[in-house]
Amino acid sequence: MDGMIVRRIDSIAPEPWRNGGGMTRAVxxxxxxxxxxxxxxxxxGPYSxxxxIARIxxxxRGHGVVLRHDDDTVLLKRFEAVEYDGGAA
Structure with missing residues (x-):
């Protein structure tokens, strides 16, 4: 197993989301x-x-995120891990 590398978050280049609604940094x-x-x-905007893939x-920070499509809703609250289907629209 490889050793752990510790880096400052701002040293990891941000990547734009496919939908253009945000940025991500792979830690x-x-x-x-x-x-x-x-x-x-x-x-x-639309969720990628x-x-x-199971997403967690x-x-x-912030007030949370609500993911909606038709009758399906996933509520992402601050400091609460939520698992959901990454293939859902």
Whole structure:
């Protein structure tokens, strides 16, 4: 197993979201198996889908996020980890 590397968050280049509504910084990852990232939501808009991926989100600051599509709603509250289907629209 490789050792841990500690870096300042501002040293990790931000990547724009596919939908243009925010930025993300990949903090840790293992190929396509898993990834931990810190995201900044900049505007409302469609959520990026990741088929066949279970997502777990945790809001660190702000008032939370509501994900809606038809009758499905996922409420992301501050400091509460929530798992949901990454392939949902």
């Amino acid at each position: 840790a990852q293992h190929g396509d198996d898993w990834r931990v990232s810190i995201a900044e939501v900049e505007s409302d 889908r990741f088929d066949d 989100s945790l809001v660190l």
